[in-house]
Amino acid sequence: MTDADFETIYAITLEDPENIGCMISSTPTGRRGMFYKICNFDDMKFNGDEEVRPINTTDGYHYDPRKYDKKKAAGWKEFYFPTMVNPGWSSKMEKELRKQYTEVAYEHEILADFGTETIGVYDKDLVDEAASQVYELQENGPIYPNGLTAIGVDWDKFGTASNIVVTEYDPADRQRARPEMGEEDPGFGRFRVINRIEVPKSEMHYDKAVQIIKNLDELYQPFAIYCDRGAGEIKINI
Numbered sequence: 001m002t003d004a005d006f007e008t009i010y011a012i013t014l015e016d017p018e019n020i021g022c023m024i025s026s027t028p029t030g031r032r033g034m035f036y037k038i039c040n041f042d043d044m045k046f047n048g049d050e051e052v053r054p055i056n057t058t059d060g061y062h063y064d065p066r067k068y069d070k071k072k073a074a075g076w077k078e079f080y081f082p083t084m085v086n087p088g089w090s091s092k093m094e095k096e097l098r099k100q101y102t103e104v105a106y107e108h109e110i111l112a113d114f115g116t117e118t119i120g121v122y123d124k125d126l127v128d129e130a131a132s133q134v135y136e137l138q139e140n141g142p143i144y145p146n147g148l149t150a151i152g153v154d155w156d157k158f159g160t161a162s163n164i165v166v167t168e169y170d171p172a173d174r175q176r177a178r179p180e181m182g183e184e185d186p187g188f189g190r191f192r193v194i195n196r197i198e199v200p201k202s203e204m205h206y207d208k209a210v211q212i213i214k215n216l217d218e219l220y221q222p223f224a225i226y227c228d229r230g231a232g233e234i235k236i237n238i
Contacts, residue, residue, distance in 0.1 A: 003034045028114040030104070036114055038076045082112045132176045138194040141219050142168050149194075149220050153213060153227040155206070162209045166195035166220055195220075 001009075006024075013020045026035055038044050083089065083097075097110055107115035142149045148169040155162050173190040195216070199209040217225065 006034050028108050028112060030108065030114050039078050040114070044076050080112060083110045133173075133190070133192070135192045135194065137196070138168070142194065142221075143170065149222045151213065151216055151220065151222045151225045153209070153225065155209075155228050161201050162199045162206070164195075164197045164199070164209065164212060164216065165193055166216060166222070167191055168194045 010022055013022050024035060024038065028036070028039075094110075098106060101109060104115060107113045150167050152165045152167065153162065154164075169189065169191050171189050173192065174188050175186040175190055197212060197216075199212065213225065216222075
């Protein structure tokens with residue numbers, strides 16, 4: 001189901017909120033969609049009620065048997081069921097599954113953890129980290145001349161513009177705390193966007209984009225320039 005499908009179905013609960021509830025069940029895939037937000041964002045669980053997670057004891061995993069009073073509840077309540085709650089779980093099963101699945105697939109299928117999205121080029125944890133704070137653009141050059149700076153170029157053959165983005169690694173920028181991941185003080189170091197330029201589509205917009213890239217190369221002195229080849233490879237010879 002897409003997020004749009006969820007929104008359409010969830011609207012049914014508005015007909016009688018006291019008597020119509022909504023339950024969502026899925027294996028986490030890492031996608032940062034509505035299911036991820038419901039399980040991870042505190043403002044989605046604004047009643048302050050803790051999620052129901054298994055308690056690991058010497059004789060296996062157990063759950064708090066308390067009842068869930070939907071009349072008193074507000075927001076969402078999370079029930080977390082990893083594969084280890086299976087009564088047949090054993091070290092032999094764990095060993096076999098770890099051999100069968102990749103590390104990321106094991107996170108999703110066995111640990112029932114969102115982890116990293118399996119579809120896509122970039123590590124979503126790093127994207128989340130970079131997007132967790134608003135930055136000011138540095139149009140006059142990098143803050144750390146000796147740091148890691150890179151330029152990325154998206155040549156959009158069928159779209160309306162070409163996009164150029166300059167990113168920089170800031171070793172002095174503190175990462176956000178993630179108590180839900182057990183990280184109260186994750187330390188320093190964060191990638192951030194320090195410049196973004198969109199070149200409108202026109203008869204000579206590729207030539208204009210190439211000239212802009214040359215100017216940015218002189219200004220930021222990046223260690224690399226990454227160019228998408230989707231609209232033709234000849235433009236990378238700049």
